Amino acid sequence: MKKIFTIFFVFCLVSALNAQTLPNASFENWQEFSFPSYMQPEFWSTPNPFTSQATVLVVTRSEEAYSGTYSARLETKDLANGLFQAPGLLTLATFNVNLTTFEYAFGNGLPLQEKVLSFTGMYKYEGAQDDSASVAIYCYKKDGDAYDTIGMGHAFLHDATNWTLFEVNMNYLNDHQPDTFNVIIMSSGIASLNPGSVMFVDSLSVNTNVGVIDLDMPKLVVNCYPNPANDQVTFEVALPSADRVVSFYDLLGKELGNIA
Structure with missing residues (x-):
């Protein structure tokens, strides 16, 4: 007819349909490195390349998974006999640490073709001394040497013994079209880094203005x-x-x- x-x-x-929204979103694939020895989830950056030089790993592979075989385990730990603290951290951006001051910086991110509305995932968490985990998302577009921050979102996550859904909404600052997206997941809050705070993360996804899609x-x-x-x-x-x-x-x- x-x-x-x-x-x-x-x-x-x-x-x-059946699209993986982020690369290695369920942390099934990990790379092994030697001298110093550590593991890194594929397509993600962590502090491990830097903290492993002090024989400390803040992100490890865990068999305590929500889906599949593995999840990512993040733990905030002491460095230099307690002089500095390093959070367990996952990001899609490049990650660099100043080994003198232990200050860190992010660059680049995931190439973006759609506007992100929200970022979701599953987590478990046990914070030390009333600590809380944190998830930050943002998108931007590079304009010459400047960066146009187009949207951002943030959430603090509290203790959860069982696997729990979290969602972070993107708040847009203007109507510009972004070309890069990034997420930062930490086992501690922004202001406080309490050693012993442990977070498990799994099954991440990004929701965009055309549904749940593969951003690549x-x-x-x-x-x-x-x-x-x-x-x-x-x-x-x-x-x-x-x-x-x-x-x-x-x-x-x-x-x-x-x-x-």
Whole structure:
């Protein structure tokens, strides 16, 4: 039966099915390094390359997983006989530490093709001396030598014996389009670093303005013609992979058709 879609009453929802939203989002893949010896989750940065020089590891692989086989275990620890403290930390950015002052800095991040609405995951936590874990997200676009911070979000996470869902919403500061996203997960708060605080993290995901998608996947282009149209419109889509579906809905949420 011939279907006629009136352009004024149709919008297109593009969804990615069974897509991994972040690289190594469930921490199943780890790299081993020697001299000094430590492990690092693939696609993620941690303080381990620096703290391992003092035979201290703040991020380790754990078999106490929410899904799959492994999770990431983060622990805040003392360094230099208690002179400094290092949090267990995970980030998608590059991570550098000044070994003299133990100050750290972040750079780059995950190339972004959509606006992030929220960041979610599963965690367990036991804070030392009323400590709390923290999760920060932000997105930006580099403009010459300057950085345009477009959105940010932050949450403190408290003790949780069982696996618990957390969600951090992105608060946008302007309507600019970002090109880079980053997340920083720490086993302590920003102001206090209490040794002995332990956090387990697993099953992370990013929600964007087009649903839950793989941020590394090329943007899906939908051509619509003629434009303007009176009573009939044609949608043309080149699907980059077999697991993506384009669905069409009316304003009441009724599905009118799809392309697979």
